[in-house]
Amino acid sequence: MKNIKYALLLLCLCFFVCCEEDLQNQQLVIDSITKEPIADARVRLFKVESNGIWAPSTEELLEIIYTDEQGKYAFDYLINYPDELYRIYVSADTYFNITSGQTYPRKKLVELDPEGYLKVHIVRRDTTGVITCSFSGYQYHEFSGNKIDTIITDAYRANLLGRYRFWVSPQNEYYDGQDSIYIPRHDTIFQEIIF
Numbered sequence: 001m002k003n004i005k006y007a008l009l010l011l012c013l014c015f016f017v018c019c020e021e022d023l024q025n026q027q028l029v030i031d032s033i034t035k036e037p038i039a040d041a042r043v044r045l046f047k048v049e050s051n052g053i054w055a056p057s058t059e060e061l062l063e064i065i066y067t068d069e070q071g072k073y074a075f076d077y078l079i080n081y082p083d084e085l086y087r088i089y090v091s092a093d094t095y096f097n098i099t100s101g102q103t104y105p106r107k108k109l110v111e112l113d114p115e116g117y118l119k120v121h122i123v124r125r126d127t128t129g130v131i132t133c134s135f136s137g138y139q140y141h142e143f144s145g146n147k148i149d150t151i152i153t154d155a156y157r158a159n160l161l162g163r164y165r166f167w168v169s170p171q172n173e174y175y176d177g178q179d180s181i182y183i184p185r186h187d188t189i190f191q192e193i194i195f
Helices: 002-024
Strands: 029-031 042-049 058-066 085-091 098-104 110-124 129-135 138-145 148-157 164-169 173-176 188-194
Touching: 085 110, 098 110, 110 129, 129 148, 138 148
Parallel strands: 029 110, 110 188
Antiparallel strands: 042 058, 042 085, 085 098, 110 148, 129 138, 129 164, 164 173
C-alpha cells in the first residue's frame, strides 16, 4: 500500500514537471504575476546578423504579429534555426515591454511585468534650495524653489514594495519615508508626503 502511494505521488510530480516544461515551449505571452494570457500583445520577430568580432550585430525585422485571446502567437516566417539567430520583442498596453530582445525559438514563452502606478503629492513649505527624491532608487525627481507643492505620477513594476527618500541641499538634510508603499498591479496608489 505504501509503494502505491509513493508511485502515485511520483506520477503526479512528473505530470506537473511536464506541464511546466510544456508551458516553457509554447509560443505564449503571459502576465508574470498571475500567469494569465495577454491578448493583443505585439510580437516582433528579428533576424540577428553578426558583422564580425569588432562590429556590433544588426537586426532585420522579419514579421510583426499580435497574440490571440489565449495569448498565443505564431509566425508565418519560416525559421531556419539553429543556422540563424532570432530575437523577439514584445509589447502590450499597461505592461513593461521586452525591449532587449529574447532569443527565439530557444525561449518561446514571454512573461511581461504588469505596470503599477504611484501618484505622490509632495509638500515642503520651508525649503530654499533643491530637493531630490526617489522611490526605492527608481526615477529620481528634482525640485527647487522657496516652497515645494507638487504632484508626480510614475509607473513601476507591480508588486514592488518601497519607500520615498529625500535629499535637501544645500542644507545636506536626508529624509527617509516612514511608511513602505506597495505598488498594486494595474492600479494607482496615492501617497501624500509633507515634511
